[in-house]
Amino acid sequence: MDTVLHVALGADLLGVFFFAVSGSLLAARKGFDLVGSLLLASLASLGGGVARDLILNVPPAAFTNPVYLVPPLLATVLVYFVFSRVERGMRVLVVFDAGGLALFCITGTLKALDAGLHPVSAALLGVTTAVGGGLLRDVVANEVPQLFDPRDIYALPAMLGSVVVTVLYLTGTFTLVTGTVAASLVFSLRVLAWRYGWHAPL
Amino acid sequence: MDTVLHVALGADLLGVFFFAVSGSLLAARKGFDLVGSLLLASLASLGGGVARDLILNVPPAAFTNPVYLVPPLLATVLVYFVFSRVERGMRVLVVFDAGGLALFCITGTLKALDAGLHPVSAALLGVTTAVGGGLLRDVVANEVPQLFDPRDIYALPAMLGSVVVTVLYLTGTFTLVTGTVAASLVFSLRVLAWRYGWHAPL
Amino acid sequence: MDTVLHVALGADLLGVFFFAVSGSLLAARKGFDLVGSLLLASLASLGGGVARDLILNVPPAAFTNPVYLVPPLLATVLVYFVFSRVERGMRVLVVFDAGGLALFCITGTLKALDAGLHPVSAALLGVTTAVGGGLLRDVVANEVPQLFDPRDIYALPAMLGSVVVTVLYLTGTFTLVTGTVAASLVFSLRVLAWRYGWHAPL
Numbered sequence: 126m127d128t129v130l131h132v133a134l135g136a137d138l139l140g141v142f143f144f145a146v147s148g149s150l151l152a153a154r155k156g157f158d159l160v161g162s163l164l165l166a167s168l169a170s171l172g173g174g175v176a177r178d179l180i181l182n183v184p185p186a187a188f189t190n191p192v193y194l195v196p197p198l199l200a201t202v203l204v205y206f207v208f209s210r211v212e213r214g215m216r217v218l219v220v221f222d223a224g225g226l227a228l229f230c231i232t233g234t235l236k237a238l239d240a241g242l243h244p245v246s247a248a249l250l251g252v253t254t255a256v257g258g259g260l261l262r263d264v265v266a267n268e269v270p271q272l273f274d275p276r277d278i279y280a281l282p283a284m285l286g287s288v289v290v291t292v293l294y295l296t297g298t299f300t301l302v303t304g305t306v307a308a309s310l311v312f313s314l315r316v317l318a319w320r321y322g323w324h325a326p327l
Numbered sequence: 328m329d330t331v332l333h334v335a336l337g338a339d340l341l342g343v344f345f346f347a348v349s350g351s352l353l354a355a356r357k358g359f360d361l362v363g364s365l366l367l368a369s370l371a372s373l374g375g376g377v378a379r380d381l382i383l384n385v386p387p388a389a390f391t392n393p394v395y396l397v398p399p400l401l402a403t404v405l406v407y408f409v410f411s412r413v414e415r416g417m418r419v420l421v422v423f424d425a426g427g428l429a430l431f432c433i434t435g436t437l438k439a440l441d442a443g444l445h446p447v448s449a450a451l452l453g454v455t456t457a458v459g460g461g462l463l464r465d466v467v468a469n470e471v472p473q474l475f476d477p478r479d480i481y482a483l484p485a486m487l488g489s490v491v492v493t494v495l496y497l498t499g500t501f502t503l504v505t506g507t508v509a510a511s512l513v514f515s516l517r518v519l520a521w522r523y524g525w526h527a528p529l
Numbered sequence: 530m531d532t533v534l535h536v537a538l539g540a541d542l543l544g545v546f547f548f549a550v551s552g553s554l555l556a557a558r559k560g561f562d563l564v565g566s567l568l569l570a571s572l573a574s575l576g577g578g579v580a581r582d583l584i585l586n587v588p589p590a591a592f593t594n595p596v597y598l599v600p601p602l603l604a605t606v607l608v609y610f611v612f613s614r615v616e617r618g619m620r621v622l623v624v625f626d627a628g629g630l631a632l633f634c635i636t637g638t639l640k641a642l643d644a645g646l647h648p649v650s651a652a653l654l655g656v657t658t659a660v661g662g663g664l665l666r667d668v669v670a671n672e673v674p675q676l677f678d679p680r681d682i683y684a685l686p687a688m689l690g691s692v693v694v695t696v697l698y699l700t701g702t703f704t705l706v707t708g709t710v711a712a713s714l715v716f717s718l719r720v721l722a723w724r725y726g727w728h729a730p731l
Contacts (some may be wrong), residue, residue: 158679158729160688164660165677179583180390181379188584191649237390245393256366264467265668266677273367273468275360284362325360343547379581382592439592447595458568466669475569475670477562486564 132234133302136173136308137186138196140228144258145170145200151266153204153213162205165249166197168265170225173257177233177250181240219319222259222271226279227312230255230286231304235294244291256280268311278318278325285309334503335434338510339376339388340398342430347372347402349424355406355415364407368399370467372427375459376405379435379452383442395425421521424461424473427482429513432457433506433521437496446493453489458482480520480527488513536705538668540712541578541590542600544632548662549574549604551626555670557581557608557617558563568611570601572669574629577661579655581637585644623723626663630683634690635708639698655691660684679729682722682729683728690715 148169152162171187178185187193205215233254237247256272256279265310272279289307293299315322338424350371354364380387389395406415420476435456439449458481459475465472474481491509495501544726552573556566575591582589591597608617637658641651660676667674676683682693693711698702 145620147452152677155677156679157677160682160684160729161679164684175584180387182384182386182586184586185584188646188650188654190651191647194649194653210391237441242390243393245396246390249393250390260467265664265674266470267671270470272469273354273357273359275358275363280362280366297549319518325362369614380590382579384588444592445595447598448592449596451598452592462669469671471668471671475556475559475561475565477560477565480562480564482564482568527564 127163133235134226138192139200139231140225141174141193142196142200143169143170143221143223143228144262145197145223146175146204147202147218147225147259148262149204150198150213150218151262151268152210153208153239154215155220155266156321159201159205163197163201165262165266166200167194169258169262170197170200171223171258172261173229173233173259174177176257180250180253181237181242183240206324212270219271220316223315223319225258226255226283227286227308228316229258230283231290231308232291234287234290235299238291244295248284248287248291251290252280255283258297259295262308276322278323279315281325282311282314282318285314331517335437337432338506339434340394342427342434343372343376343395344398344402345372345423345430346375346408346427346464347399348376349427350417350464351402351406352410352415352423353470354501355410355467356417356420361403361407365399365403365465367468368402369396371460371464372399372402372484373460374463375431375435375456377459379438379456379476382452382455383439383444385442421473422518425514425517425521427460428457428473428485428489428517429510431460432485433492433510436489436492437501438492440496446497448484450489450493452484453492454482457485457489460516478524481517482511483527484516484520487516503506534687536706537639540632540708541636542596544629544636545574545578545597546600546604547574547625547632548577548629548666549601550608551622551629551663552666553604553608554612554617554625555666555672558622559617559670563605563609567601567605569666569670570604570608571598573662573666573725574601574604575636575662576665577633577658577663580661581640581658584654584657585641585646587644595675623675624720627716627719627723629662630659630719631690631712633662634687634715635694635712638691638694639703642698644697648699652688652691652695655694656684656687659687660692680726680728682727683719685729686715686718686722689718 148166149162152165170255175185230251233246234251237250260270260272295304347368350368351364354367377387432453436453439452462472462474497503549570552570553566556569557728579589634655638655664676665675697707
């Protein structure tokens with residue numbers, strides 16, 4: 126049981142880190158200073174989870190466990206001092222954002238199922254968690270949200286991932302292995318869609 | 328009693344449907360794809376109610392009762408496959424938005440009064456519910472919010488409706504008939520203000 | 530004890546008033562009408578506190594105590610009828626915004642500490658409360674948020690204030706005097722940074 130909780134916390138923190146990097150990268154593109162970078166990283170990485178926890182009526186993890194502040198701090202420093210000018214381009218941002226998307230649709234859906242939500246509602250909350258932070262990031266930075274860009278697909282992989290996780294959970298086949306496969310699927314789908322300009326046929 | 332609850336749920340779902348259509352219509356105007364349309368419809372139609380329920384500290388209806396997902400799905404399909412290019416103009420959007428506004432200021436105020444809020448607070452929450460979804464829709468789609476457009480009036484009818492419902496409730500004269508009259512008043516005021524460019528004198 | 534509560538409520542309401550004036554001033558600059566001014570004042574002044582209370586899982590003060598509606602009403606009337614065209618410039622807006630920032634980082638942090646949050650989380654929530662309302666105000670009015678302007682510093686004084694208050698609280702040295710000094714520090718730092726174009730070195 127303890128192991129399960131550790132893995133869940135680890136996956137959540139990794140997702141937080143991925144979204145935090147996407148926030149710091151966007152801050153760099155917009156010319157924000159170091160504090161602005163930290164704030165946008167925090168909003169992008171913690172916003173979706175806070176919304177999820179408020180809806181589930183549990184204390185928001187970001188405000189009860191200070192360890193959640195480490196990923197945004199780390200991401201800010203990394204992007205500022207380590208990433209070169211080239212690496213601050215759109216390509217790296219999309220990859221990190223996709224990593225956060227993949228992990229959050231899974232951890233969000235699981236947390237909702239564990240809280241006893243109806244499977245349909247749990248999948249909805251998983252998608253909300255996954256797309257929420259990135260949406261806040263883009264709106265606050267005055268960008269057209271990636272979420273609504275008709276030139277590629279963004280929400281569809283997260284929807285697919287949330288449904289897959291719900292089915293795995295209900296059939297008792299959710300394990301570290303199947304969960305990792307689901308996350309990889311969401312991640313690959315999102316990155317490939319962006320790379321090759323796949324878009325919804327409608 | 329059961330009938331009362333059914334009518335309340337029906338009115339709420341109808342309001343959700345109206346706002347969902349306004350979201351899908353805005354998505355069509357902005358060139359979003361079908362998934363983007365569904366997402367904007369969901370945000371516009373469910374956002375205000377989720378805010379209301381979080382403030383009342385009750386589980387958000389959109390995440391406990393999957394039937395709330397039907398209106399956004401229906402609206403997305405309707406706008407995509409049924410509404411012609413002409414009908415996707417601003418006029419239809421404003422009419423549906425006004426329908427949502429009228430119903431939400433009433434259902435929101437009632438839910439707040441039932442939860443025991445102070446009458447003034449209940450009217451405030453009714454207005455918040457009514458204007459919240461449309462505000463989220465416009466901000467996320469990077470539009471100037473209709474709410475703040477000085478060329479016509481938007482919030483005033485909702486404020487009036489919330490106050491009227493509060494008075495009806497406190498005097499024990501809120502019925503299906505008086506409620507419908509109040510909703511029609513809000514709807515007519517909003518649509519007439521838009522049509523004839525009425526605006527606040529100050 | 531009663532005195533403490535009265536002082537806390539007074540400080541909170543004063544912060545609400547300062548942010549409400551900043552909202553009404555921004556509304557005047559954007560050409561909103563009187564209702565739009567009231568709405569933007571309410572969002573700017575009550576938004577941060579509602580977020581704080583939702584995260585703390587207590588009923589949002591703005592929706593339980595109608596006295597919280599007085600400052601936005603007062604600010605709207607003041608800005609409309611009293612402030613001259615000159616006084617509606619950016620300078621006055623920044624000064625009132627700084628007043629709200631200074632008071633909210635202190636009242637927000639204290640409320641979080643009183644609710645038993647981890648000191649680090651309490652400071653984070655103080656900053657969130659302080660910058661939240663202004664961020665909502667700017668995003669909804671389609672302005673580049675002051676929070677992210679790299680030409681001066683905005684969040685840093687609030688962070689400093691929240692940390693100082695946390696230390697004062699934990700060491701048992703938080704009093705009306707030390708609290709006032711902390712608030713004056715945050716206010717002066719923010720206003721001076723804006724006036725002299727101080728900005729983060731990184």
